[in-house]
Amino acid sequence: MIESLRSFLDRVAGARPTAEESAELAATLDRLSAGLADRQVSERERLFARLSVQGRGQSLTPQLFIDEQDAQSVTGHVTFRPYFVGGNGAAHGGTIPLLFDEALGRLANAGGRRASRTAYLTVNFRSIARIGNRLTLTARHVKEDGRKRVISGELRDGDLLVADAEGLFVELRPGQP
Numbered sequence: 134m135i136e137s138l139r140s141f142l143d144r145v146a147g148a149r150p151t152a153e154e155s156a157e158l159a160a161t162l163d164r165l166s167a168g169l170a171d172r173q174v175s176e177r178e179r180l181f182a183r184l185s186v187q188g189r190g191q192s193l194t195p196q197l198f199i200d201e202q203d204a205q206s207v208t209g210h211v212t213f214r215p216y217f218v219g220g221n222g223a224a225h226g227g228t229i230p231l232l233f234d235e236a237l238g239r240l241a242n243a244g245g246r247r248a249s250r251t252a253y254l255t256v257n258f259r260s261i262a263r264i265g266n267r268l269t270l271t272a273r274h275v276k277e278d279g280r281k282r283v284i285s286g287e288l289r290d291g292d293l294l295v296a297d298a299e300g301l302f303v304e305l306r307p308g309q310p
C-alpha cells in the first residue's frame with residue numbers, strides 16, 4: 134500500500150493533468166480518505182513508519198535500503214524519486230537532512246542502545262543529489278559520552294561526495310517524550 138502511495142506521489146509530481154482530471158482525482162482521493170476515517174488508531178498501532186521493512190513503511194523520507202549494519206556503522210543506498218525533486222533534476226535541499234536524520238538516528242539507536250533523539254544535525258551540501266541516481270549512504274559512530282552519541286554520515290553518487298553530516302543524539306531519560 135505504501136509503495137503504491139509512493140508511486141502515486143511520483144506520478145503526481147511528474148504529471149500535468151487537466152482541470153477536469155484534477156477534479157476527478159481529487160474526488161477519488163477524498164473517497165479513499167473517507168474509507169480510512171473509521172480506521173484511525175493510536176500511533177503504536179499504526180503501520181505507517183512502524184513496519185520493520187526497508188523504508189519503515191512510510192512515504193515521508195526517501196526509501197533507505199540498508200545493505201550492512203552493525204552497532205557502529207551502517208551502509209545503505211537510496212534513490213531520490215521524482216516526488217523529491219526541488220528543481221532542475223536535483224533533490225529538494227530539505228530531503229537530505231531528512232534522510233540523514235533517519236539514517237543517523239537509526240544507527241544512534243542500534244546495537245541495543247536506549248532510544249535517543251536528535252539534538253543537532255549539521256549538513257554540508259557538496260553537490261546536487263540527482264533524481265533517479267542510486268546514491269550510497271554510510272554512517273558511523275564517532276564518539277559516545279554518557280547520554281550523548283555523535284554520529285557522522287556521507288552521501289555519495291559513485292565517487293562524488295553529495296553531502297556529509299554530523300548529528301548529536303541524546304539518550305532519553307526514562308519517561309522523557
Ligand SMILES: CCCCCCCCCCCCCCCC(=O)SCCNC(=O)CCNC(=O)[C@H](O)C(C)(C)COP(=O)(O)OP(=O)(O)OC[C@H]1O[C@@H](n2cnc3c(N)ncnc32)[C@H](O)[C@@H]1OP(=O)(O)O
Pocket residue numbers: 234235236238239242248249250251252253279280281301303304305306309
Ligand atoms: C525516540 C526515538 C525512537 C526511535 C526508535 C526507532 C528508530 C527507528 C529509526 C528511526 C530513526 C529516526 C530518528 C529520528 C530522530 C528524531 O528526529 S527525533 C526528532 C527531532 N528531535 C527532537 O525533537 C529533539 C527535541 N529536543 C529534545 O527533546 C531535547 O532537547 C533533547 C535532545 C532530548 C536533549 O534534552 P535533555 O534530555 O534534557 O538533555 P540535556 O540534559 O539538556 O543535555 C544532555 C547533554 O546533551 C548536550 N546537548 C543537548 N542538546 C544539545 C545541542 N543542541 N547541541 C550541543 N549539545 C547539546 C547538553 O549540553 C548536555 O551535555 P552534558 O552537559 O551532559 O555534557
